[in-house]
Amino acid sequence: MKISDLTYEHFSHKCKYEGIKIELAQSVISLHSQYPDLLESVFSLYSDYSVSEAIADFKVELTPPLSIRRYIKKQVCFKCNSKEPFMPLPRAQAFPLLEWGLNWTATNHINTHLLIHSAVLEKSGNVLIMPGTPGSGKSTLCAALTYRRGYNLFSDELAFVGAEGDLVYPNARPVSLKNRSIDIIKEFAPDIVHSNVIHDTIKGSVAHFKPPANSVKNIKPARPKAIIFPKYQADLPTKQLKLMQKEKADTLLELSKHCFNFSVLHYHGFEILGKLINNSNCYSLEYGGDLATALKAIDEIME
Amino acid sequence: MQDSKPLLTLNKVHPDIGETFFQYSDGLVIYHRTSKTMLRLENLLSEIFTFCLDHPQGLSDADIIKLKCGESTSKNNIADINQALSGLKSKNIIVNENIRPDI
Numbered sequence: 126m127k128i129s130d131l132t133y134e135h136f137s138h139k140c141k142y143e144g145i146k147i148e149l150a151q152s153v154i155s156l157h158s159q160y161p162d163l164l165e166s167v168f169s170l171y172s173d174y175s176v177s178e179a180i181a182d183f184k185v186e187l188t189p190p191l192s193i194r195r196y197i198k199k200q201v202c203f204k205c206n207s208k209e210p211f212m213p214l215p216r217a218q219a220f221p222l223l224e225w226g227l228n229w230t231a232t233n234h235i236n237t238h239l240l241i242h243s244a245v246l247e248k249s250g251n252v253l254i255m256p257g258t259p260g261s262g263k264s265t266l267c268a269a270l271t272y273r274r275g276y277n278l279f280s281d282e283l284a285f286v287g288a289e290g291d292l293v294y295p296n297a298r299p300v301s302l303k304n305r306s307i308d309i310i311k312e313f314a315p316d317i318v319h320s321n322v323i324h325d326t327i328k329g330s331v332a333h334f335k336p337p338a339n340s341v342k343n344i345k346p347a348r349p350k351a352i353i354f355p356k357y358q359a360d361l362p363t364k365q366l367k368l369m370q371k372e373k374a375d376t377l378l379e380l381s382k383h384c385f386n387f388s389v390l391h392y393h394g395f396e397i398l399g400k401l402i403n404n405s406n407c408y409s410l411e412y413g414g415d416l417a418t419a420l421k422a423i424d425e426i427m428e
Numbered sequence: 429m430q431d432s433k434p435l436l437t438l439n440k441v442h443p444d445i446g447e448t449f450f451q452y453s454d455g456l457v458i459y460h461r462t463s464k465t466m467l468r469l470e471n472l473l474s475e476i477f478t479f480c481l482d483h484p485q486g487l488s489d490a491d492i493i494k495l496k497c498g499e500s501t502s503k504n505n506i507a508d509i510n511q512a513l514s515g516l517k518s519k520n521i522i523v524n525e526n527i528r529p530d531i
Contacts, residue, residue, distance in 0.1 A: 372452060372453065372454030372455075373450075373452035373453070373454065374450070374452040374454045374455040374456070374457050374468055375454055377450060377452075377457050377466070378457065378466060378468060381466060388464055391461075391464060392446050392448075392459055392461055395446070395448070395459040395466060396446075396448050399448065399450040399457065402450065402452075403450070
């Protein structure tokens with residue numbers, strides 16, 4: 126049964142009183158909250174996800190703090206299995222806090238895979254990994270490839286690389302976009318459902334876009350084909366592009382800096398990462414403002 | 429017995445270096461287990477590392493002479509190799525044992 130098979134009343138009742146178990150590709154969460162705006166966003170953006178009957182891996186709660194800030198200048202707390210990893214945030218940021226909390230939950234608990242901070246997409250059985258620091262434009266490219274180029278969204282945030290380094294596992298969740306990227310993608314793909322834009326977060330203005338139903342349904346791993354380090358360069362002429370093949374030893378060292386659990390997996394993580402690089406072509410891509418030019422170059426790599 | 433000069437020098441890959449390493453056109457990447465860091469070796473360093481790896485029992489004087497003067501590194505002079513060897517030793521990538529047979 127999918128979330129969209131429930132009425133909103135039934136869904137919100139479960140969230141408020143017993144928790145609703147949502148099956149993500151790599152874990153099951155039990156979500157508990159009473160905030161109507163948060164529940165409306167979850168109901169809308171997670172409508173294609175299955176409601177699970179399995180035991181939940183993580184109990185996730187979004188609740189008011191036990192202080193005066195539950196009444197005045199209201200705040201919201203994120204808890205995972207009763208632990209509270211973050212300071213409370215302003216109440217209006219409940220949905221972004223849930224998404225950031227789910228990222229934290231995965232990166233701090235799942236060590237069956239090597240986790241790399243990157244956007245991940247799949248096309249014709251081949252996986253594209255795009256690591257990048259904040260502001261590099263990886264999520265913008267990821268959204269454009271997902272909503273306009275027919276790529277399967279594996280994740281806009283985390284690559285789950287299997288133990289042999291030859292398979293990457295999907296973990297599609299809403300695509301997080303910030304600041305100018307929100308309007309760019311709204312213009313690029315005006316029909317995509319998204320959350321309200323939340324302003325004044327630590328990342329600026331933030332909105333989340335609904336993952337395509339196919340990406341949620343598709344939970345088969347695929348083989349890595351390319352690793353591209355994108356970099357949006359405001360000073361480049363709009364349609365200009367710098368695409369360069371990257372040397373692999375360089376890529377290995379650079380990619381290790383984007384891994385969340387490299388130190389946990391230790392030597393095993395090194396082997397996974399090396400095999401992943403062996404299986405992939407590696408590039409750096411600097412692009413100006415024109416998304417279409419960048420997408421065309423990526424398409425050619427993935428053909 | 430003369431004990432002032434080693435009769436045999438052994439240079440072996442340090443046990444902290446895992447069995448797996450990755451060699452690419454721009455260098456060789458190894459993993460150091462104790463410090464949990466990756467190290468990239470280029471050019472002569474990577475050549476000496478793989479030479480040591482091919483000689484798991486360690487290098488004899490003859491091997492070192494071969495490394496210094498042999499086919500693979502003939503273009504490099506001895507000072508470069510000595511510097512590279514001591515660099516690899518200082519990073520705990522290879523170990524050095526001086527053996528003086530008690531004969």
